[in-house]
Amino acid sequence: MSISSPWRSAFPALAALAAEGQTYLDSAATAQKPQALIDALAGYYASGAANVHRAQHLPGERATRAFEATRQQLAGWLGGVPEQVIFSHGATEALNLLAYGLEHLIGAGDEIVVSALEHHANLLPWQQLALRRQAKLLVLPLDDRGVIDLDAAAPLIGPRTRVLAVSQLSNVLGTWQPLPELLAMARAQGALSVVDGAQGVVHGRHDLSALGCDFYVFSSHKLYGPDGLGVLWGRQEALRQLHHWQFGGEMVQVADYQQAQFRPAPLGFEAGTPPIAAVLGLGASLAWLLAQDSTALAAHEGVLHERLVAGLRARDGVRLLGEPQVALASFTVRDVHSADLAHLLSEQGVAVRAGHHCAMPLLKRLGLPGAIRVSLGLYNDDSDLQRFFSALDNALELLR
Ligand SMILES: Cc1ncc(COP(=O)(O)O)c(C=O)c1O
Structure with a gap:
């Protein structure tokens, strides 16, 4: 049975891309945006942009109220209170904030533990922290499915472990x-x-x-929100252990020429003008998302995942990496370079990601120079999968 996405029409970019002959299958890199977000951004800019937490005037108060209402909305959604939600300029920046903010807890010979599948954003900040402090970086191995091996992990997380930093869902393996x-x-x-x-x-x-x-990090732009915005959620006790890392406007309580005192979380970790419009946009995207039927969304994604994986497994010479559990899968094809394949797919209007997916050490462990990743959003449906598979078959015929 063919399935279509009831949410597709809420994303104007899907129709615009289709008009250009494009099938977008790269939502794990960045997702398309619902009209609700576009309206929120246009509404904010059209009604008067203003900086937050600074001005006494009406536009400033209005922007501050909306900004803080989004923090409250996120706290409700993630669990906790608004003081636990820090806005950054992306997941990468939030992870760097943590690596600098926790640096004072790391001494020579201490251990920081990551896994073998981390995105560079959750590897390099910890690697560099370990180098700065003469600490050790330990890497948790994976099993054949692409899941962190718990038996192998147990002896690696010990009394010298200060920080464990791991992904919730692999951006390469979909596990x-x-x-x-x-x-x-x-x-x-x-x-x-x-x-x-x-x-x-x-x-x-x-x-x-x-x-x-203790800490959880994500980027707005993958969650159907605007780019340039990340969210760092922290347990309150854990947040109190963070040292400040960027210094400037609005993060300070009192400042003198020679010294200053800083605010606690969240504002103490939001130096300078924050991404105000993006915060309001994320609030609108999230409100839109939460108004949808979550059971129907999960069922839709379940079908997309099954068909994507089954279609890849059915093709001769295709090697699926790991055992994906969501509608995100990476693969290689025997005797075919992934860049060549991605190029042929792109020529047929199919947008997928090719390369190391910002996880070079993982690809190296898998013995691969690169792989193709297909990732679907809630707006994708069978028509997209059909276009992808027929483009893949055409490309493979050409390349063999
Ligand atoms: C698992 C994972 N972590 C971190 C990031 C970094 O996100 P951003 O580039 O939005 O900071 C990404 C982005 O692809 C990712 O997939």
Whole structure:
């Protein structure tokens, strides 16, 4: 049975791209935006932009109210209170904030633990922190499905572990990671935990109080929101351990020429003018998303995932990487370079991602120079999958 997406019409870009002959299958890199977001951005700019937390005037008060209302909305959604939600300029910046903010807790010989599948955004800040502090970076191995191996992880999370930083959902393999078990191991050793939710948050797992991590990070633009905005959620006690890392306007309580005192979270970690319009836009996207039928959304994604994986598995010479659990899958084709294949797909109007997916060490471990990744959003449907598979078949015929 063919399925269509009832949410497609809420995303004007899908029709615009279709008019150009484009099928967009790269939502894990960045998602298209609902009309609700576009209206919110246009409304904010058309009614009077203003800086937040600074001005006494009406536009300033209005912007501040809307900005803080979004913080409240996110706190309600993620679990917790608004003081637990810090706005950054992206997941990458939030992870760097953590690596600098926790630096004072790391000494020579201490251990920071990451996994073998981390995106560079959740690897390099910790790698560089370990180098700055003469600490060790330990890497949790994966099993054949592309899931962190818990038996192998247990001995690596020990009394010298200060931070465990892991992805919730792999951006390459589409696999959920065993967070409850890993976070319990970190807690038992008194280590802080950081979860990179950049991909996981999109696929419906976001109740952070239940998850039990210390910090959680994601980017708005993958969650159908504007780019230039990240969200860092922290447990209140964990947030109190963070040192300030960027300095400037509005993060300060009192300043003198020689010294200053800084605000606690969240404002103490939002130096300078924040991405105001993006925050309001994310609020609109999230409100739109939460107004949709979540059971229908999950069922839709379930079907897309099954058909994507089954279609790839059915093709001769295609190697699927790991065992994807969402509508995001990476693959290679025997004797075919992924860049050549991506080029042929692109020539047929199919937009997929090719390369190392900002996870070079993982691709190296898999013995691959690159792979193709297909990632679907809630607006994709069978017509997109059909176009993808027929483009893939054409390309393979040409290349063989
Ligand atoms: C798992 C994961 N973590 C972190 C990031 C970094 O997100 P951003 O580039 O929005 O900062 C990405 C982006 O692709 C990602 O997939």
